[in-house]
Amino acid sequence: MSIQVSRLTKRYGRQLAVQDVTFSVKPGEIVGFLGPNGAGKSTTMKIITGYLPPTSGTASVMDMDVVNHPMKVKRSIGYLGEHNPLYHDMFVHEYLNFAASLCGLRSTQKRTRVSDMIGLCGLEAEQSKKINALSKGYRQRIGLAQALIHDPAVLILDEPTSGLDPNQLIEIRKLIKAVSANKTVLFSSHILQEVKALCDRVLVIHHGSIVADDKLDNLMKGGDRTLTVAFMEDVNIDLLRQIPGVTSVKPDGRGKFLVMTSSDIDIRPRIVSWASANNLSLLEIKLEEHSLESVFSQLTQQETKGE
Amino acid sequence: MLHIFKKEFNGFLDSLIGVAVVVVFLIAIGLLTWVFPETSVLDYGFADMETLFTLGPFVLIFLVPAITMRSFAEERKLGTLEWLLTKPVSEGSIVFGKFLAAVCLVIIALIPTITYYFTLSYLGDPPGNIDTSAVIGSYTGMVLLGAVFCSIGIFASTLVTNQVVSFMLAAFLCFFFYAGFDSAAALTNDGATALLIKQLGIQYHFESMSRGLIDSRDLVYFAGVMGIMMLSAKTVLSSRSW
Numbered sequence A: 001m002s003i004q005v006s007r008l009t010k011r012y013g014r015q016l017a018v019q020d021v022t023f024s025v026k027p028g029e030i031v032g033f034l035g036p037n038g039a040g041k042s043t044t045m046k047i048i049t050g051y052l053p054p055t056s057g058t059a060s061v062m063d064m065d066v067v068n069h070p071m072k073v074k075r076s077i078g079y080l081g082e083h084n085p086l087y088h089d090m091f092v093h094e095y096l097n098f099a100a101s102l103c104g105l106r107s108t109q110k111r112t113r114v115s116d117m118i119g120l121c122g123l124e125a126e127q128s129k130k131i132n133a134l135s136k137g138y139r140q141r142i143g144l145a146q147a148l149i150h151d152p153a154v155l156i157l158d159e160p161t162s163g164l165d166p167n168q169l170i171e172i173r174k175l176i177k178a179v180s181a182n183k184t185v186l187f188s189s190h191i192l193q194e195v196k197a198l199c200d201r202v203l204v205i206h207h208g209s210i211v212a213d214d215k216l217d218n219l220m221k222g223g224d225r226t227l228t229v230a231f232m233e234d235v236n237i238d239l240l241r242q243i244p245g246v247t248s249v250k251p252d253g254r255g256k257f258l259v260m261t262s263s264d265i266d267i268r269p270r271i272v273s274w275a276s277a278n279n280l281s282l283l284e285i286k287l288e289e290h291s292l293e294s295v296f297s298q299l300t301q302q303e304t305k306g307e
Numbered sequence B: 001m002l003h004i005f006k007k008e009f010n011g012f013l014d015s016l017i018g019v020a021v022v023v024v025f026l027i028a029i030g031l032l033t034w035v036f037p038e039t040s041v042l043d044y045g046f047a048d049m050e051t052l053f054t055l056g057p058f059v060l061i062f063l064v065p066a067i068t069m070r071s072f073a074e075e076r077k078l079g080t081l082e083w084l085l086t087k088p089v090s091e092g093s094i095v096f097g098k099f100l101a102a103v104c105l106v107i108i109a110l111i112p113t114i115t116y117y118f119t120l121s122y123l124g125d126p127p128g129n130i131d132t133s134a135v136i137g138s139y140t141g142m143v144l145l146g147a148v149f150c151s152i153g154i155f156a157s158t159l160v161t162n163q164v165v166s167f168m169l170a171a172f173l174c175f176f177f178y179a180g181f182d183s184a185a186a187l188t189n190d191g192a193t194a195l196l197i198k199q200l201g202i203q204y205h206f207e208s209m210s211r212g213l214i215d216s217r218d219l220v221y222f223a224g225v226m227g228i229m230m231l232s233a234k235t236v237l238s239s240r241s242w
Helices: A041-048 A070-076 A092-102 A107-120 A136-148 A166-179 A192-198 A216-220 A237-241 A268-277 A292-306 B002-014 B017-035 B050-068 B070-078 B080-085 B091-123 B132-159 B163-185 B191-200 B202-210 B216-239
Strands: A003-012 A015-025 A030-034 A056-061 A077-080 A154-158 A184-189 A201-206 A209-215 A225-231 A246-251 A256-261 A282-287
Touching (some): A015 A041, A015 A209, A030 A041, A030 A192, A041 A154, A041 A184, A056 A070, A070 A077, A092 A136, A107 A166, A184 A192, A201 A216, A209 A216, A225 A268, B002 B017, B017 B091, B070 B080, B070 B091, B070 B132, B080 B091, B091 B216, B202 B216
Parallel strands (some): A030 A184, A077 A154, A154 A184
Antiparallel strands (some): A003 A015, A003 A056, A201 A209, A225 A256, A225 A282
16 A cells, blocks of 8 residues: 555644544555545645654555654655745755755756756746745645655645646646656645546545545435426426425525435436426526535535534 | 755855854954954953953854754744655754754854964064964864854754744853853852852853863863753654644
């Protein structure tokens, strides 16, 4: 396993940040780590990088325990922190050289890696500028470049796209996709489209516990589906409820109805035939895509109610 | 460790902190040694470097904390300390690298004052009449004292995130270690206790070296204080309790 976390718990004083978290990431997998702010994503990642010690439980990277072999683990991890801390008064190439030296790269190897990373992350034109003169998008590229400088087997990216404009977002996403070809990536975010675009598997964490760990497609399957239906005429809502497969109907307040259905069966034909049988003119019928957002909010809200 | 040293030292030069420290030190010491009548060697009439070695430490009490106040306080504030600690480098080598860079800057500030030695040696009557071994001892003492101040400053910097607080804490600790114990010794009438307290301070050992005798006990004292300070700094970093 590239990353193995078992029964991990972290307390900050009295506050429980991460509680009994267990998951593993196989080599070559790209895993999205989802959760609302403050759910424990960053804490879990910091423990995996060996920066924070766990209160209990274990974490290992490339089958090496992070507490017992911190140096070996740090050598095999590339980490991009949440706020992407950089030395703002350093030049780009100077900073990357420094990062490479810290990772133990020497002379020729260091030179080739630094110039490779500058090329890969599209920093050629900016390499002789000071970091504080660069935009957020470029800083994020520098952050990625330094995380990749020693060609680590495991990449840990903590919200790599937060605070970027839509164009930069797409560029950074492309870059992550490109560099992650033969690496294991654990990637945190609360932007759901991003996870959709990048990840094979999703871990959802809420209040310090894992509430879902599954393939993206599986998560999007099942559960309730919603149809938006609109008629020209006034409709008796109770008659609408009697259509087989409908679990509940709510007016949305603008003359439309939100029809909930529990099954995977498409009930649209039934509604259409029901409408013609009752001499109603159907204006609109739309099946809401079962979105990651709804799965996410369901998962994280259920948990809150359960407490 | 060398990468940290190089990065820190370049940082001093890039940010003008290094230049400012050297210039301020030399101007202050130059004025005290040659211009201000109360402390000027020319008015004093003896060809010795007393002024440099009695007032130099007080100038360093303010300058060394200015060098070291950023070292960890700023890194912690910017979050780069977290970044550094996720790299395969030990806390100890980060502390030592930063310490070494600060010491180098202090030594660079001291080097130009060696010209004072030649000037005074020329001014002596007959020329060359100067206590060379005392000067060598004093310089060794000054470097060691500067190094101890650096270790104190680095330790203070690991404790806080605010540079100003870090500066004040370091200046206070440096002053206390330099002169505090000496003054505290006056509180007791018991000679043996007073001596013991004095020996805890830097001044006692510095003065002993200034006489031109480099005693291993003094060296052990300086090395000990530096070791304790850097070990404490490393412990603070390892605890991640900020």
